Amino acid sequence: MKILIISPPRCGSTSLLNNISLLRSADRIAEPYTNPKELISRDPYPYPLPVTDNCVVKMITSQVPEEFGKPNEFCKFIKTLYKDYDRTIILGRKNLNEHFESFLNLRMRLNKENVHAPWYINELETYNKSLELIDQLKATLKKNLEMINQIQIELNIPIIFYEDLYGSDREKSFNILKNLDLELDVNLLNKKLHPKFKYRQKELDKPLI
Secondary structure (H helix, E strand, C coil): CEEEEEECCCCCHHHHHHHHHHHHCCEEEECCCCCCCCCCCCCCCCCCCCCCCCEEEEEECCCCCCCCCCHHHHHHHHHCCHHHCCEEEEEECCCHHHHHHHHHHHHHHCCCCCCCCCECHHHHCCHHHCHHHHHHHHHHHHHHHHHHHHHHHHHCCCEEEHHHHCCCCHHHHHHHHHHHCCCCCHHHHHHHCCHHHCCECCHHHCCCC
16 A cells, blocks of 8 residues: 655654554655755655555655756645555644744754654744744745645645644544554554654653753
């Protein structure tokens, strides 16, 4: 089975990718067309993307191979390939404020620290002093959200929201995963997506040292 995950940044796509590929013993491809200027530790994959019959691929909005076109052509790019996959999963978030805070944390750590490590809200305080940069990042995230909404409409595939997939209602998340029909252990996948594994941590749980 070929599975495609499409998501804006910071919607739980990495955790979903990692755990689906683990439970299916599938090949894993994360963000094959990352801009090398943004993530210097990773080189883009060739285009067209070579995939096996048992694979999970995650693509992030605005990441488009140079051979195809520009970042704003992401929707057009996805429409050329999604039918090659057996399952297409689209992710998003409901809480736009928390989404931006997580996106801000990502930009702070990119190419400097582990972007998948736990973090706390007070870590954003230094970054929040730069109002011009905040406005730029808000505009960037807005474009990514517009792309995912456009894809959802044109592909007619419902968005699975972060708050439902990684929320406290584990029965709801179980039913979402079951309906995806991914041919894996849904109970185990649901446990692996438990909110206790979120990157963002509560201040009450922060170590004193």
